[in-house]
Amino acid sequence: MDLRPYLEAAFRAAAEQAGFSGASLQKIIFQKPARPEHGDWATNVALRLAPEVGLPPREVARRLVEHLELDPARIARVEVAGPGFINLFYAPAFLHAVLAEILSRGEEYGRSESNRGRRALVEFVSANPTGPLTVGHGRNAVLGDAIARLLACTGYEVTREYYFNNAGRQMRLLAESVRARYLELLGKPVDFPEEGYQGEYIRDIAHALLEEHGDGLADTEDLAIFKETAERMIFAEIVRTLERLSIRMDSFFNEHSLYESGAIWRVIDRLRERDLIYEAEGAIWFRGTALGRHRDVVLVKSTGEPTYRLPDIAYHINKLERGYDLIIDVFGADHIDTYPDVLAAVGALGYPTERIRVLIYQFVTLLKDGQPYKMSTRRATFVTLDELIDEVGADVTRFFFLMRSPGTHLEFDLDLAREASEKNPVFYLQYAHARIASIVRKAQEVGVRFREHPAYERLLHPHEITLMKALVDLPGVIEEAAEHLEPHRVIVYLNEVAAAFHRFYHECRILGEEPELASARMHLAQATRLVLRNGLAVLGVSAPEQM
């Protein structure tokens, strides 16, 4: 249970009682001190308030504490420390109450209602159907899905959307590549398109066409059948790959629908009304520089064909008009210089762009034979996400992409993939979960029972206390991870929980202890199991009953 909202209210009331006011009271920050002697929560509010009220920090802290009214069943002790920190210590009764809460809420523990009634749309993957998903797409897919899960945990109603483009040069090239392979299969000499897609999957699609149509397509000039078949088969494959990672999209949004509805041309009209459009060299330009961008960009080429930015603007307007309170875009680092143009245009048309949050993650660097490996879908020099899942499994794949913060480069050594998976931290968490499941089974076999009123007050061992304190944090960690769009925070936290459990396990036995203590410890173990399971569920990683 996250005490911070409660503490913040109490401190604000105390400040008022003490006659303090200042900007630093707007948001009072509570942190978990690194050292246990500094308490379970600490706040620097007195340090920040001191210059605003013209008193020494420790004096401010002293007066705040004097007026502070806290429930002794939650916080047992308050101390002023160091330069003026206020440290707070949990009451044992609070820890016991949290244990009871975890056990009664079960799979619901960790979920909150803080965003109840709000709707979020997470757009991710969004790979065009020109080939299988690669390891590079994996980070996007897993990150997007984990963020969707996190948002759902805080009460959002979440839609997962996949935006794609099935028109244009890439798709034409794809269709031409399929046709070339098809003609090859018919034994007809053919020039493979110079920039064509060389992957083996193109041959598979050609085979499917051969089986369905025989040589009936040999003379057809229309690429449509090749394109449509390729698109359908590739999408089916993508959906299957995502499914293997427990990712299910709610919606596929075709960029082309923005052409059909005329939405893109309305964007041009509306930008023109605001004098943000001009024509030069036969092209239509967006005056980004008028909005603080460092350059203007082309929205419609001199050929009359829009660049991708125009539908992008229309797409974001569409998302906002669908009424989402929060819109997340998960983009690779290559979008870093383009999305601000889109946001600038959308904002200039009067839309609330603060609802849009763009998560830019850094690329996955693939190492092969210790060397960086350049992937290209067109040249078929990619490693597919499926191959990775085959190699290390879905849990490890997901965990691997979530372990690091999105902003750091992720180095992926293929040659060590399998080896690394055997010592992957994911097993550390799953092992703890399986271990608990086993203990609880055994304990119940020998007659240890869950009770209505467990003797939590018997849990006095330092490892028991540390573990209980860790379990308290799950809801707050999920809240913060969702707020910052950083699933790795959950992993860091679960590692602490698992470590605390393993230590408890080595020092505190259940079997062979007297019934009251054994039962209390079994409750603690079971609560730990629930925290691990719920935390892993947010990450989309399984929690095995045995290993």
Place this chain on the structure above:
RNA sequence: GCGCCCGUAGCUCAACCGGAUAGAGCAGCGGCCUUCUAAGCCGCCGGUUGCAGGUUCAAGUCCUGCCGGGCGCGCCA
């Protein structure tokens, strides 16, 4: 050249909105299985947080400048 991101232990990474003595895993060394799962636990080793300034009671975190790496800078998506 310009813009954004990154630079923390030998390696891969944490460090919550600027907090108190910068933490894990892996690698290395040494211990712990006749009792609930050793995929575990305990200990040791390992740091001028790229460099130089600045702001602050307090800087890995903010600012400036350099150095190094990634990505972008197309009427490609």
